[in-house]
Structure formats: C-alpha cells, structure tokens
Amino acid sequence: MPKPSIVVAGGGYAGMAALAAFQRRNSADVTLVDPSPVHQLIPELPTALREGGSVGQHTMPFAELLKDTGVSWRQDAVRRVLAAEKRVILHSGGELVFDWLLMCVGSTTRWPSVPGLRNHAYPFRTAVDAQALRDRLAHNDGLMVVVLGGGLTGVEVAGELAARHRVRVLEAAPRVLPEVGPGLSRYADRVLRQKGVAILAPAQVKAVEASRLLMDGGDAISYDVLVWTGGIAPPDVDWAGVDMDDHGYPVPDEWGQVAPSVFVAGDAYIVRRRGEIVPQTAQLAEEAGTFVAHTVLARIRDGRPGPPFDPHFKGLLVALDSHRGVGWVMRRGLAVKGYSARALKGLVFSQYRSRLGASFREASTDD
Ligand SMILES: Cc1cc2nc3c(=O)[nH]c(=O)nc-3n(C[C@H](O)[C@H](O)[C@H](O)COP(=O)(O)OP(=O)(O)OC[C@H]3O[C@@H](n4cnc5c(N)ncnc54)[C@H](O)[C@@H]3O)c2cc1C
Structure with missing residues (x-):
C-alpha cells in the first residue's frame, strides 16, 4: 500500500x-x-x-x-x-x-480600523517584523518609541527598548498586562516605570499621523517610531x-x-x-x-x-527585561515575579x- x-x-x-x-x-x-x-x-x-x-x-x-x-x-x-x-x-x-x-x-x-495605524506602525508578530523594527532603531539611540498595546508583547518590547530609547506604552485597558492578575500587573508597571517607561492606561488612539497620535480625549502624542502590538x-x-x-x-x-x-x-x-x-x-x-x-x-x-x-x-511568563519577569506557572496558577520568573522563562x-x-x-x- x-x-x-x-x-x-x-x-x-x-x-x-x-x-x-x-x-x-x-x-x-x-x-x-x-x-x-x-x-x-x-x-x-x-x-x-x-x-x-x-x-x-x-x-x-x-x-x-x-x-x-x-x-x-x-x-x-x-x-x-x-x-x-x-x-x-x-x-x-x-x-x-x-x-x-x-x-x-x-x-x-490584528489591525483595527484606526485611520493611519497600518501605514505608520511597525507590527511585531514575526521574525521579519522584528528585523524591520531592529533596522529602524539601529544606530539611533534616544528615539521616542511609542508602543501601542500593553499586553504580553507590548510589555516585553517596551522592557527591551527602554535601555536605549525613550519609551511610552499606551494600553486600552486600565492596566498593563490585563492577561495576569492585578498584583503581577502592578509589579510589571513598577518595573517598567523604574526603567523610565511612561505608561498611559487606559488610552484610546483615534487616528495616527506620520509623527503623532491623536487621542480620543483630543490630546496629541508625538513619536519617532510607533510599534503596534494590539493583538x-x-x-x-x-x-x-x-x-x-x-x-x-x-x-x-x-x-x-x-x-x-x-x-x-x-x-x-x-x-x-x-x-x-x-x-x-x-x-x-x-x-x-x-x-x-x-x-x-x-x-x-x-x-x-x-x-x-x-x-x-x-502557565504564562512575561519578560520585563533580561533579569526580571512576571507570570504564573502550573495549572492552578502559582504567581511568580522578579528574577525567578525571568530565569524560568529563559529555561523554558x-x-x-x-x-x-x-x-x-x-x-x-x-x-
Ligand atoms: C512577541 C511575541 C511574544 C510571545 N511570547 C510568548 C511566550 O512568552 N509564551 C508563549 O507561550 N507564547 C508566546 N507568544 C505566542 C506564540 O508565539 C504563538 O502562540 C505561537 O507562535 C503559535 O504557534 P503556531 O505554530 O500556531 O504559529 P507560529 O509559531 O506563528 O508559526 C506559524 C508558521 O506558519 C507559517 N505560515 C504562515 N502562513 C502560512 C501559510 N499560509 N501557509 C503555510 N505556512 C504559513 C509561518 O511562516 C510560520 O512558520 C508570543 C507571541 C508574540 C508575537
């Protein structure tokens, strides 16, 4: 046969x-x-x-x-x-x-129907996306990078970029990392802020122009590089x-x-x-x-x-930088944070x- x-x-x-x-x-x-x-x-x-x-x-x-x-x-x-x-x-x-x-x-x-978003934002889903963003940031320290989306991907991207750029995270939910409990989310928020990341949550973008975001409330936020991690x-x-x-x-x-x-x-x-x-x-x-x-x-x-x-x-583990992370492990959800969470993620x-x-x-x- x-x-x-x-x-x-x-x-x-x-x-x-x-x-x-x-x-x-x-x-x-x-x-x-x-x-x-x-x-x-x-x-x-x-x-x-x-x-x-x-x-x-x-x-x-x-x-x-x-x-x-x-x-x-x-x-x-x-x-x-x-x-x-x-x-x-x-x-x-x-x-x-x-x-x-x-x-x-x-x-x-996922690209929601926010005018201008798709034209101006770098997505972050594949190796090709990561390379395009890396190329854009290369040899250009101190850029204003706005990360749209404070979920798992947005937080990890922001944590990595904070060492060399001015980073802002805009999240539609009231807190970053809505995927984890409020305690872990607060920890992630604190670590990112210590690293100099500005966090705006909740924040709704109405439209995207070449170098600024128009927010729902009427404010405008400038950026050099815009990263979209919204799902x-x-x-x-x-x-x-x-x-x-x-x-x-x-x-x-x-x-x-x-x-x-x-x-x-x-x-x-x-x-x-x-x-x-x-x-x-x-x-x-x-x-x-x-x-x-x-x-x-x-x-x-x-x-x-x-x-x-x-x-x-x-479980689910999120890296905040090279030595800190948050998440939970095992079916019933044992919360982990800090060095142990990051080490565990590296091990995985x-x-x-x-x-x-x-x-x-x-x-x-x-x-
Ligand atoms: C930045 C980021 C961080 C993440 N971190 C974590 C994490 O820490 N832990 C975790 O568990 N998950 C994480 N995830 C989610 C995880 O990466 C995905 O759930 C996982 O990759 C899905 O696996 P997959 O095999 O379905 O798809 P993928 O791993 O995306 O693989 C899909 C493959 O299909 C190929 N392909 C696409 N279209 C076609 C087509 N039409 N025909 C043939 N081939 C095609 C692609 O080239 C690719 O090789 C993360 C995701 C992102 C974006």
Whole structure:
C-alpha cells in the first residue's frame, strides 16, 4: 500500500511538534509548506531588540532541522484549502494533494480600523517584523518609541527598548498586562516605570499621523517610531468546505478536526475548556501539534481517535527585561515575579530549543 501523504502547512510551534511526531514513525510521506526558510522562535523575538541581539539568533533553518528526516520542505504558502477535494492551492499558483492536512499556519497581526495605524506602525508578530523594527532603531539611540498595546508583547518590547530609547506604552485597558492578575500587573508597571517607561492606561488612539497620535480625549502624542502590538487575527487563508466562526477561525471538533482529513493546531485552533477560550500560546501550539499528529496517526492505523484534546496549561511568563519577569506557572496558577520568573522563562526557551533539535536528530536515526 502506498504511504499516506500528509501536508503540514506552517512550521511554527504546532507544525514542528506535528512533524516530530510523524517523523518518529516514518509511516507517511510528509511535506512541510512554509513561506519562511526558518522556524521562528517567536516568544524570544523581543530579546532580538536589545543591544548586541540579532533576529537570526532566534530562528532555526528548516534545511538544518529537517536534514535527513525524509520530510520534504517546500518554501511556499497555502492560499486556499479545498477540503472536499483534498487539495491546497499555494501562493506560487502550484497545488498539493493530500490524504491528511494539518493547518498550523499561526495567526496574523490584528489591525483595527484606526485611520493611519497600518501605514505608520511597525507590527511585531514575526521574525521579519522584528528585523524591520531592529533596522529602524539601529544606530539611533534616544528615539521616542511609542508602543501601542500593553499586553504580553507590548510589555516585553517596551522592557527591551527602554535601555536605549525613550519609551511610552499606551494600553486600552486600565492596566498593563490585563492577561495576569492585578498584583503581577502592578509589579510589571513598577518595573517598567523604574526603567523610565511612561505608561498611559487606559488610552484610546483615534487616528495616527506620520509623527503623532491623536487621542480620543483630543490630546496629541508625538513619536519617532510607533510599534503596534494590539493583538492577533486569524490566518490569511481561504477555507473552502470548512465551517468558519464569526471571527474568521475554522470551527474544530474536540480533536482539532475542521473537515474530513483536515486538522488545525496552534494559533489557528481555537481551543475551549469549560466554554472559555484557552489563550493562544507557543506552549498550547506545541501540545496541540503533537496531539493532532497522533490523532492522524491513529486514524491512519485503525480509524479510531483517542480521547479529545485536553491541554495541560503550564502557565504564562512575561519578560520585563533580561533579569526580571512576571507570570504564573502550573495549572492552578502559582504567581511568580522578579528574577525567578525571568530565569524560568529563559529555561523554558532553552529547553524548547534542545527538545526540538533532539526530536529531529532521534527521528533521523530511528528508521
Ligand atoms: C512577541 C511575541 C511574544 C510571545 N511570547 C510568548 C511566550 O512568552 N509564551 C508563549 O507561550 N507564547 C508566546 N507568544 C505566542 C506564540 O508565539 C504563538 O502562540 C505561537 O507562535 C503559535 O504557534 P503556531 O505554530 O500556531 O504559529 P507560529 O509559531 O506563528 O508559526 C506559524 C508558521 O506558519 C507559517 N505560515 C504562515 N502562513 C502560512 C501559510 N499560509 N501557509 C503555510 N505556512 C504559513 C509561518 O511562516 C510560520 O512558520 C508570543 C507571541 C508574540 C508575537
């Protein structure tokens, strides 16, 4: 019998976890489609902004990771999913047929309809975004950088830039880091202010001009560089034969399946636990990628999936600079702050790198 063909679209946290799981068994022809030549360590990208940092330090080339693993890699992007026909149309105009498709294409930057925002602000979602911002700030200390959004990404970006620039964070909610409890949020606020970051919360931007923001109350705020970190949107893919929710995400069952033979994992997979949406994180993406891959393997073997996806939420850690952070760990939410939180976050990063490298090295010697 010919091996089933599996297409994994997107080699991020979810896609690489899925590939590692498929690869260990070597029971299918597996193709990765990704427009980027590198696996992007997105949660590490804010640290690329510090002096001496580089975006390249936070990426891993697919050519090296997948060497000798039998996984084919195609540098392209899925533009359209034709679920019923088991085909994907690629940006290049080519197409791929599949027996199984895993859509692990992540998310995109959410751009609200604030006039001028998209023209003037630097987004911060991918390695390309991080490089563009780094290039803009290079050799230019002391710039007035306004970070729109005081959530996880905005706080990390502000914390990194504060050493060399004048930084202001504008957050629509009444406090920075609305994702964590008020105590941790206050700690983050205090640390950022000590570092010279000005925080305005709540703050609503009405319009953006080339070098100033027009605020809801009528004030204007000047900037040299504007960074937008105000949230994520669904991937830019056309889904035919897939039910979509009101926010533009495919509707999954409890196994991440969105159509016969089509699964989602990572940011593109909206996971609910007791009715609540589980925050889209790298950790959840990795777990979902592994889970969905194992579900597909089970279906290939005997058609029966295991129990539904039940993520083990391990926590959330936010870096405030190179030595301080905040967050909480474990399912019940143990609050951590300061040096321990930052050290833990560093440990999570380095463990991920070694785990990823090791999983493909093991794979290539398994067969
Ligand atoms: C600045 C920042 C900091 C963060 N910090 C943390 C953190 O500390 N902890 C945490 O857990 N989470 C963090 N997150 C969230 C985390 O990065 C995401 O939840 C995670 O990357 C999602 O994984 P993914 O595999 O779904 O997508 P991604 O990791 O984004 O990977 C998607 C992949 O799909 C590819 N792709 C895109 N479109 C297509 C297409 N059409 N066809 C084929 N391939 C495509 C992309 O090139 C990319 O390789 C952070 C996010 C940001 C932006």
